[in-house]
Amino acid sequence: MERATLTVGPAAGADIIGADSRALQAAVDYVAGLGGGVVRILPGTYTMYDSLHLRSGVAVLGSGTETVLRKADAIVSPIYLDGDYGEEEITLVDASGFAPGMGVTILDQRAAGFHVTVARIKAKDGNVLQIDWPLQADYLVSAGALAQTTFPVISGYFLQGARVENLTIDGNKAANPELTGCRGAGIFLYRAKGCAIRNCLVRDFNGDGISFQQSDDITIEGCQCLGNTQLGIHPGSGSQRPVVRGCRMEGNGRIGLFLCWRVKHGLFEDNEIIGNGQVGISIGHKDTDNVFRRCLVQGNGRYGIHFREELEPMSGHRNSFEDCTVEANGTAQEGAGLCIEGHTRGTLLRRCLVRGHKWGIALGPNAERPVLEEVRFEANSAGDVISLSEAAR
Numbered sequence: 001m002e003r004a005t006l007t008v009g010p011a012a013g014a015d016i017i018g019a020d021s022r023a024l025q026a027a028v029d030y031v032a033g034l035g036g037g038v039v040r041i042l043p044g045t046y047t048m049y050d051s052l053h054l055r056s057g058v059a060v061l062g063s064g065t066e067t068v069l070r071k072a073d074a075i076v077s078p079i080y081l082d083g084d085y086g087e088e089e090i091t092l093v094d095a096s097g098f099a100p101g102m103g104v105t106i107l108d109q110r111a112a113g114f115h116v117t118v119a120r121i122k123a124k125d126g127n128v129l130q131i132d133w134p135l136q137a138d139y140l141v142s143a144g145a146l147a148q149t150t151f152p153v154i155s156g157y158f159l160q161g162a163r164v165e166n167l168t169i170d171g172n173k174a175a176n177p178e179l180t181g182c183r184g185a186g187i188f189l190y191r192a193k194g195c196a197i198r199n200c201l202v203r204d205f206n207g208d209g210i211s212f213q214q215s216d217d218i219t220i221e222g223c224q225c226l227g228n229t230q231l232g233i234h235p236g237s238g239s240q241r242p243v244v245r246g247c248r249m250e251g252n253g254r255i256g257l258f259l260c261w262r263v264k265h266g267l268f269e270d271n272e273i274i275g276n277g278q279v280g281i282s283i284g285h286k287d288t289d290n291v292f293r294r295c296l297v298q299g300n301g302r303y304g305i306h307f308r309e310e311l312e313p314m315s316g317h318r319n320s321f322e323d324c325t326v327e328a329n330g331t332a333q334e335g336a337g338l339c340i341e342g343h344t345r346g347t348l349l350r351r352c353l354v355r356g357h358k359w360g361i362a363l364g365p366n367a368e369r370p371v372l373e374e375v376r377f378e379a380n381s382a383g384d385v386i387s388l389s390e391a392a393r
Helices: 021-033
Strands: 004-009 039-042 044-048 059-060 067-071 074-077 089-091 102-107 117-124 128-131 146-148 154-157 163-165 168-170 187-190 196-198 201-203 210-213 219-221 225-226 231-236 243-245 249-252 255-259 266-271 273-275 279-283 292-294 295-299 304-307 320-321 325-327 336-340 348-350 353-355 359-363 371-373 376-378 383-389
Touching: 004 021, 021 039, 021 059, 102 128, 102 219, 201 210, 231 249, 255 273, 266 359, 273 279, 279 295, 295 304, 304 325, 336 353
Parallel strands: 004 039, 039 059, 044 067, 059 163, 067 168, 154 187, 163 196, 168 201, 187 210, 196 219, 201 225, 210 231, 219 243, 225 249, 231 255, 243 266, 249 273, 255 279, 266 292, 273 295, 279 304, 292 320, 295 325, 304 336, 320 348, 325 353, 336 359, 348 371, 353 376, 359 383
Antiparallel strands: 074 146, 089 128, 102 117, 102 146, 117 128
16 A cells, blocks of 8 residues: 655755754654655754654654754743643743744653653743643742753654654753653653664763653664663663664663663563663563563673662562673672662573673572573672672672
8 A cells, every 4th residue: 555755854855845843743744644654854954843743653764874853952941930730831930942833841859750741832922831731740939940942852652653763863962951761862652552763873862862651562673872861772661562672772871771660571682782871781660571682781880780679579570681791891899790689580591691790690688599591600800699798798
């Protein structure tokens, strides 16, 4: 069946001529209105004043490093009136530079995670902005409430069967405040199903590279998340059956691959998780029954793989690692290839290499010793498998 195909580009010859988020959104919405199809973004740099909002059944295709979606410099203002839960307008101290169509984040010093609101400005009247999404919390002037034009560069809510391929996302982090990974990232999905992100580069976003929350059957293939301030790839909040394959997560500020809460039955294979600030792979709250194959976890700041502290019902049980290399994570003074905390049960390592750490595997007091099948330990200076109580001596 033939579907609509539309091109967007900065010069004559494209179906829609433009070099910013408005032109891209016009193309996606037009194709979505025809029941789905393809939007091809031609080579060029596109300034993003709001997210490119994905639509069900629409594939957005670029030209790799020649197609760059760059986050615009952020504008920030304190809020003049408290923003109340459920309101759909905010009053700013100074709305200069804010305009209809821009993306905006509302937060205060107490707001975190899903309690931050990310919306789009619908209208402006003096210092009053009307937004298209109700406030997700109370934002108090006394708690330093702010509005800032931060948002995911690409965003998809409540959709099915969308695809994003061969795009470069430039987060322009030097000119943008941080945006939480529960509400944003360079590419962000929320309550999406059966979507795919392939061969995309996400760099320098002040937050996470790729984040998907409460989203099932998401495929991330051949992507790179480089130099983002928080996490590289962040499946979370009940996302089921994710596939992350052939990706590189390098030089992110905290963690390369972060399994947040209730990530189950995922497949993570042929990935490189290198040189992230704290941890390569982090596993925790109800993150169970995941498989990691042929991954390289190397040179991360403290641990290669970390199972977080959780009570027994909520620990990350029954995760397996096959043919993985975990190498040179942490420092000579501190760190481990694997740190298994919580009441973690059923961890399996098969044909893995754990090499070049202070401790190969460090076990918390309640963690079950992992099953080790044909595992090689090399050059772990203070021991291959030890307890954390020993490590603290």
